[in-house]
Amino acid sequence: MKELSEVIFVEELKYTEDHEWVTGSGATLKVGISDYAQDQLGDIVFVELPEVGATFAKGDQFGTLESVKAVSELYLPVGGEIVAVNDALGDAPELINQDPYGNWIVEIKPSDTSELEQLLSVDAYRQLLRG
Amino acid sequence: MENPKKTVLHGWHVDQGANMALFGNYDMPLWYKTGAKAEHLAVIGAAGIFDTSHMAAVAVRGQGARALLQLCLSKDLKTCLGKEKNSLVDGRCVYGIFLAEDGSVIDDAILYQLGPESFMVVVNAGMGGIIATHLKKYGDSQNVDVQDLTDKVGKMDIQGPLAAIILQKVLGNSESVFDRLPYFSFKGGFGPFAADSAVTLVDGTSVLVSRTGYTGEFGFELFVEIDRLLPLWTLLLDAGMDKGMLACGLAARDSLRAGAVLPLSHQDIGAWPFLHNPWQFALSWNNAMTSFTKDFIGGPALLQSHFQKYTLPFAGFDPRKINAGEGSFVTRESGEHLGTILTCTTDMAIGRVDGAIVSVAGNKDFQAKGLCCGFVLLEQPCAPGEKVVLTDGKRKIVVEIRVDVRPNRTARRPMDKMLGC
Numbered sequence: 001m002k003e004l005s006e007v008i009f010v011e012e013l014k015y016t017e018d019h020e021w022v023t024g025s026g027a028t029l030k031v032g033i034s035d036y037a038q039d040q041l042g043d044i045v046f047v048e049l050p051e052v053g054a055t056f057a058k059g060d061q062f063g064t065l066e067s068v069k070a071v072s073e074l075y076l077p078v079g080g081e082i083v084a085v086n087d088a089l090g091d092a093p094e095l096i097n098q099d100p101y102g103n104w105i106v107e108i109k110p111s112d113t114s115e116l117e118q119l120l121s122v123d124a125y126r127q128l129l130r131g
Numbered sequence: 132m133e134n135p136k137k138t139v140l141h142g143w144h145v146d147q148g149a150n151m152a153l154f155g156n157y158d159m160p161l162w163y164k165t166g167a168k169a170e171h172l173a174v175i176g177a178a179g180i181f182d183t184s185h186m187a188a189v190a191v192r193g194q195g196a197r198a199l200l201q202l203c204l205s206k207d208l209k210t211c212l213g214k215e216k217n218s219l220v221d222g223r224c225v226y227g228i229f230l231a232e233d234g235s236v237i238d239d240a241i242l243y244q245l246g247p248e249s250f251m252v253v254v255n256a257g258m259g260g261i262i263a264t265h266l267k268k269y270g271d272s273q274n275v276d277v278q279d280l281t282d283k284v285g286k287m288d289i290q291g292p293l294a295a296i297i298l299q300k301v302l303g304n305s306e307s308v309f310d311r312l313p314y315f316s317f318k319g320g321f322g323p324f325a326a327d328s329a330v331t332l333v334d335g336t337s338v339l340v341s342r343t344g345y346t347g348e349f350g351f352e353l354f355v356e357i358d359r360l361l362p363l364w365t366l367l368l369d370a371g372m373d374k375g376m377l378a379c380g381l382a383a384r385d386s387l388r389a390g391a392v393l394p395l396s397h398q399d400i401g402a403w404p405f406l407h408n409p410w411q412f413a414l415s416w417n418n419a420m421t422s423f424t425k426d427f428i429g430g431p432a433l434l435q436s437h438f439q440k441y442t443l444p445f446a447g448f449d450p451r452k453i454n455a456g457e458g459s460f461v462t463r464e465s466g467e468h469l470g471t472i473l474t475c476t477t478d479m480a481i482g483r484v485d486g487a488i489v490s491v492a493g494n495k496d497f498q499a500k501g502l503c504c505g506f507v508l509l510e511q512p513c514a515p516g517e518k519v520v521l522t523d524g525k526r527k528i529v530v531e532i533r534v535d536v537r538p539n540r541t542a543r544r545p546m547d548k549m550l551g552c
Binding site for chain 2: 002046
C-alpha cells in the first residue's frame with residue numbers, strides 16, 4: 001500500500017470524494033481515477049464503459065472497474081453526455097494502474113458547468129485522504 | 132474489537148509495501164507491489180511463496196488420539212489413502228472436515244500422522260482454540276492430549292511448477308526428501324513434532340515438508356518453529372529470485388484456489404449441512420453413497436438431512452464479477468430466483484477460446500484476460516453447462532455451472548517430472 005507521501009497528485013486536476021479526477025476547460029471534461037484509487041483497487045482486470053451518447057446526472061453510475069479484489073462503481077462527477085470513451089482500456093485495463101492520470105476513462109460534455117465548482121481542489125483532496 | 136494479530140512476517144510484508152487487510156483477525160497482505168495478477172501468474176508459470184502462519188495447528192497425541200480423530204474428522208482414517216483405500220500411516224496426511232453434531236461445518240483441516248499416537252491438525256486462522264475445545268469435548272483426557280498451538284507454529288507455502296527446484300536449493304538433503312513424496316505426503320518434523328528422520332534446511336533448521344497446498348498447483352507447505360519462519364522465508368526468496376518466483380498475497384491465493392475448485396472455510400462451506408457440494412470426497416461415503424463407512428460426529432445428521440441447497444462451481448465468459456454478499460443473488464436467465472453467491476473472483480490465468488476454457492499453463496502464447504469464477508449456493512440442482520445469472524440488482528453477468536474451472540493444474544504431477552522442468 002502506498003504511503004500518502006508516495007501517492008501521486010496532479011496539481012491542476014479537480015478531484016471527487018469518490019477518488020476520481022476531472023480535467024478540461026469546460027466544453028468537454030475527461031474523467032479518470034486517482035493514483036490513490038488505483039493503488040487501493042489493485043490490478044484492474046476489466047473496465048465496463050458506457051455508450052457514447054448516453055447522458056447521466058451528477059453522481060449517476062456510468063461504469064464499473066473490475067479489480068482482482070472486487071467490482072467498483074464509477075460515478076459521474078458532473079452531469080452530462082458521454083462524448084467519448086477510452087477504448088484502449090478494453091484491451092489493456094491495466095493501463096489505469098500503470099498511469100492513472102494519463103489514462104482517462106470517459107470524456108463528457110457537462111450539462112451544467114456550475115457543478116464543476118463542487119469538485120475538490122488538489123489540496124482539499126489531499127486533506128480528504130489524510131482523514 | 133480486539134487488535135488485529137500479526138504474523139512473524141508482518142514487518143516484512145509492510146516493508147515491501149504490501150496492501151494489507153484483515154483476514155481471520157490477522158493483518159495480512161492482499162498483494163505486494165507486483166500486484167495480484169502477476170502473483171497469480173507466477174504460481175502458474177514459476178512459483179510463489181505465501182505467508183500462511185495465520186493458520187492454526189492443534190497437536191493431538193496419546194493412545195486415544197487416532198480414535199478421537201476418527202470420531203471427529205469426516206474422513207475415514209482406515210480407508211482414506213489412495214485408490215486402494217489404505218489406512219492413514221505415518222508420513223501421510225488427509226483433508227477432512229470437522230462437523231458439528233447437526234452436520235454443519237466447524238472448519239476444514241489437514242490431518243498429519245507423525246506417528247501412531249502423534250497427529251497434527253492444521254486448521255484455519257482463529258480456529259485452533261475452537262477445534263481444540265471441540266476435540267477435548269469428545270476425547271478422554273486420560274488417553275489423549277489436545278494442545279492448541281495457535282501462533283506457535285511457523286508455516287509458509289511454496290506453490291508452482293518450479294517449487295521443488297527452488298526448495299531443493301535450501302534443503303540440506305533434498306534428494307532423500309523428494310524421493311517418494313507423493314501428493315498428500317510429508318517428511319521431517321519441527322519443534323513440537325520432532326521427527327526421527329529429520330529434514331533440515333541448509334542452515335540446519337528442522338522443517339516439515341508437506342506436498343500439499345491451496346492453489347491447485349504443484350508445491351509444498353512448510354512448517355518450522357515460529358522463530359525460524361523469517362529465515363526460511365528469506366532463504367526461499369533468495370533461492371527463487373532468478374526463477375520468476377514472487378511473494379504472493381491473499382488475493383492471488385483466493386483466485387488460485389477458486390480456479391482450482393477448492394473451498395474457503397466459513398465462506399463456501401460453513402454453518403449449513405456439508406452436503407450437495409463438490410467436496411463430498413471429504414466424507415467417508417460408502418461406494419453406493421448411501422451411508423458412511425464409519426460413525427463420526429455430524430454423520431448421522433447428514434444422513435437424515437433434508438437440506439436442499441446445492442453448492443456449485445461456476446465460470447464466466449470474461450473477467451467481470453459480481454461482488455458476493457448481501458444484495459447479490461443468482462437467477463435463471465428467465466429471472467427466476469435460484470440462490471446466492473458464495474465466492475466470486477477472477478482467475479487471471481484462464482480465458483475462453485471458442486467457448487472452452489484455456490489456461491496459460493502449457494499454452495505459452497495464450498494471452499489470458501481472466502475469467503470470473505467461484506461458487507454459488509442454489510435452491511435447485513443445476514447441471515454442468517447450464518447458464519445462470521449473477522446480479523447485484525443492477526448489473527447482470529451470465530456464468531456457466533461447471534464441474535471444474537482451471538485446466539492443466541499441476542498439484543498431482545509426479546515429483547520427478549517437476550524436478551526435470
